[in-house]
């Protein structure tokens with residue numbers, strides 16, 4: 001099992017990981033065309049902390065993963081007006097954001113605590129850490145080279 005967070009000069013990405021939910025290899029890409037605003041990063045940071053507490057889930061032991069997903073959500077909030085899940089491919093992002101199924105927290109998370117982005121992990125998940133908090137500075141540091 002491995003977690004591999006990667007970044008490029010134009011965006012952020014979790015290039016690939018073995019999903020603890022399915023035990024199969026997935027390729028998940030998070031691409032941000034523009035850097036999200038600090039305001040949206042902060043909004044999504046606070047949302048993530050609150051929702052982790054509310055749902056009884058924890059951030060990944062590798063906070064780099066958490067940081068990348070929060071930035072991806074923030075980028076979608078800026079560009080689409082909604083925190084569309086950043087770990088999926090969409091043919092029509094505005095339509096998906098309008099439909100709402102994949103707006104965070106998505107329906108699979110709300111109904112079954114399934115977060116394929118590994119932002120919200122149940123305690124028994126092999127990748128779950130012990131924290132439900134992440135600071136703005138942690139996100140900034142973890143994504144500094146993106």
Ligand code: SF4
Pocket residue numbers: 069084085086087102103104105106107109114115116117118119120
């Ligand atoms: Fe994506 Fe759903 Fe996880 Fe939010 S809860 S990051 S929408 S998979």
